[in-house]
Every structure is written in structure tokens, then in C-alpha cells.
Amino acid sequence: MPHSPLPFSQTALLLADQDHVAVATRELSPGAVLDLAGTPLAERGTLEVTQAVPMGHKLAVRDAVQGEQVRKYGQSIGLALSPIAAGQHVHSHNLGMDPAEREHEFGTDRIRPEAPADLPRTFLGYHRPDGRVATRNFIGVITSVNCSVSTAKMIADQFRGIGALDGYENIDGVMAITHQSGCGLVPDSEGGQMLLRTLRGYANHPNFGGLLVLDSAAR
Known part of the structure; x- marks a missing residue:
């Protein structure tokens, strides 16, 4: 029996639009279907979880070939040790160190979000x-x-x-x-x-x- 789609916003957190992985905000079981509406992945419709993903762990939302950099926060967090398909659990069993050289900079991507125009600007302080x-x-x-x-x-x-x-x-x-x-x-x-x-x-x-x-x- 197919699972009813769960809103992505209630199940996982995508930290940057082009990331390969999202962080599970609840325990996800194989067969769970995530509704991608309202996310940068919306054109795909839904995403089926194919492996158990514990809360706080990484869920693949994009495919990655073996040896490809896997991105989180918009940055490489390692290399795929084997092909990774969207819906899989990403952890130390399929993600290894990325030895590539990097130029580290501090605070270059700081973003100041705009205040919502439809909410009153009040603060109890x-x-x-x-x-x-x-x-x-x-x-x-x-x-x-x-x-x-x-x-x-x-x-x-x-x-x-x-x-x-x-x-x-x-x-x-x-x-x-x-x-x-x-x-x-x-x-x-x-x-x-x-x-x-x-x-x-x-x-x-x-x-x-x-x-x-x-x-x-x-x-």
C-alpha cells in the first residue's frame, strides 16, 4: 500500500538549493514519500525514501556518481564512495573524505534576510x-x-x-x-x-x- 506523501518541510531540511543531501528532522522509514512542492526540487514532484534515515542524518535528495563531491551547506562534505541515489541514507558507509584543496574564507556568504512586509515589527524586550x-x-x-x-x-x-x-x-x-x-x-x-x-x-x-x-x- 503506497504511503501518503509527507510535506518535505515537516520531514527534512535542505540547507542550500544545490545540496545533494538534506537533514532528516524526523526518523524516516523506507517507503516514505516526501512531497517536494515549494522546494528547489519541486519539479520532481515527490521523493521516495529507500533506506532508513535516523533523525539528524543525511538523506540524499540528488543522485551522485562514485567519486563525485557530495554537497551540504553548498560545500563539499566528502566524496561518494559508491553511486548514491536520491532517497538513500548518506553516512560513513558511502561517503569518504574529500582531499581537494580549498580556499577558506570567513563570512563571505553572510545573508541578511529582509523583514516580512506583512507582519508587524514588534519585539517584547x-x-x-x-x-x-x-x-x-x-x-x-x-x-x-x-x-x-x-x-x-x-x-x-x-x-x-x-x-x-x-x-x-x-x-x-x-x-x-x-x-x-x-x-x-x-x-x-x-x-x-x-x-x-x-x-x-x-x-x-x-x-x-x-x-x-x-x-x-x-x-
Whole structure:
């Protein structure tokens, strides 16, 4: 009994129009028929899966002769070790290394998609003074040394639980950022500079709307 065609968009992901393989987004069984309407392969109508393809594995959507480069992401990912027919499972049993020389470039195919014209451009977030946008609005309690870890955690714990922030509907929470360093650390040393860079990175994160910095609790 023939299988009813399944929409390709619900079963596999073609990463570039000319790729030989697509990524299965669900487990595919032999005999499954994929409807190619709306894809770069639409002129072929349908594609029948001839071998079991686990979810996340490669499904051949185009034939490849033995020795041919097999493409994914628009790039060669290896050479066909034997003839590969559309519908087959592509894996280490039929795909080998491609020794061809390549010129590697970074970011040359970056594409900025256009915003859909028929959808309102809204975003539930928080605008920061420097122009960045946050998806959360936390208050951070950051410790400069490990001596103040317990104090930072106790402060943050005061704002946990039901009703703790009912009077501040735009505050998502209070978070303690702690570490096990700082005390006795020379600020100009490699370790000291690494710690400062890390703390500055947390402090500068757009999801923090405010900060409380704690030094040694013993001072």
C-alpha cells in the first residue's frame, strides 16, 4: 500500500538549493514519500525514501556518481564512495573524505534576510541607553572577590519565591554572579585580568538592567 506523501518541510531540511543531501528532522522509514512542492526540487514532484534515515542524518535528495563531491551547506562534505541515489541514507558507509584543496574564507556568504512586509515589527524586550535590546531585565549582584559570595547569594535569595517582586512587574529577577577567585589576586596578573574581563562581560550584558557590586564582606 503506497504511503501518503509527507510535506518535505515537516520531514527534512535542505540547507542550500544545490545540496545533494538534506537533514532528516524526523526518523524516516523506507517507503516514505516526501512531497517536494515549494522546494528547489519541486519539479520532481515527490521523493521516495529507500533506506532508513535516523533523525539528524543525511538523506540524499540528488543522485551522485562514485567519486563525485557530495554537497551540504553548498560545500563539499566528502566524496561518494559508491553511486548514491536520491532517497538513500548518506553516512560513513558511502561517503569518504574529500582531499581537494580549498580556499577558506570567513563570512563571505553572510545573508541578511529582509523583514516580512506583512507582519508587524514588534519585539517584547528592553531598550538600553546604548542602543542594544535585552530579552530579560535582571538585577545583577556581582562579587569582586570570593569572600562576598555568601552575601551575594543571600541578597539574591531575598527576591525569590511567589510575590517577592510583585511590585516590580518589569524586573525578571535578581541574580548573583559569583566566582572562586579575587582574594589575594594581583589585578595586573594574567589571572587578574582574565577575571576582570569576565566580570565586565557579565556587567555589560544587556539583560542586566542594574548592578550591585560587592567587595570583601570582611572589610
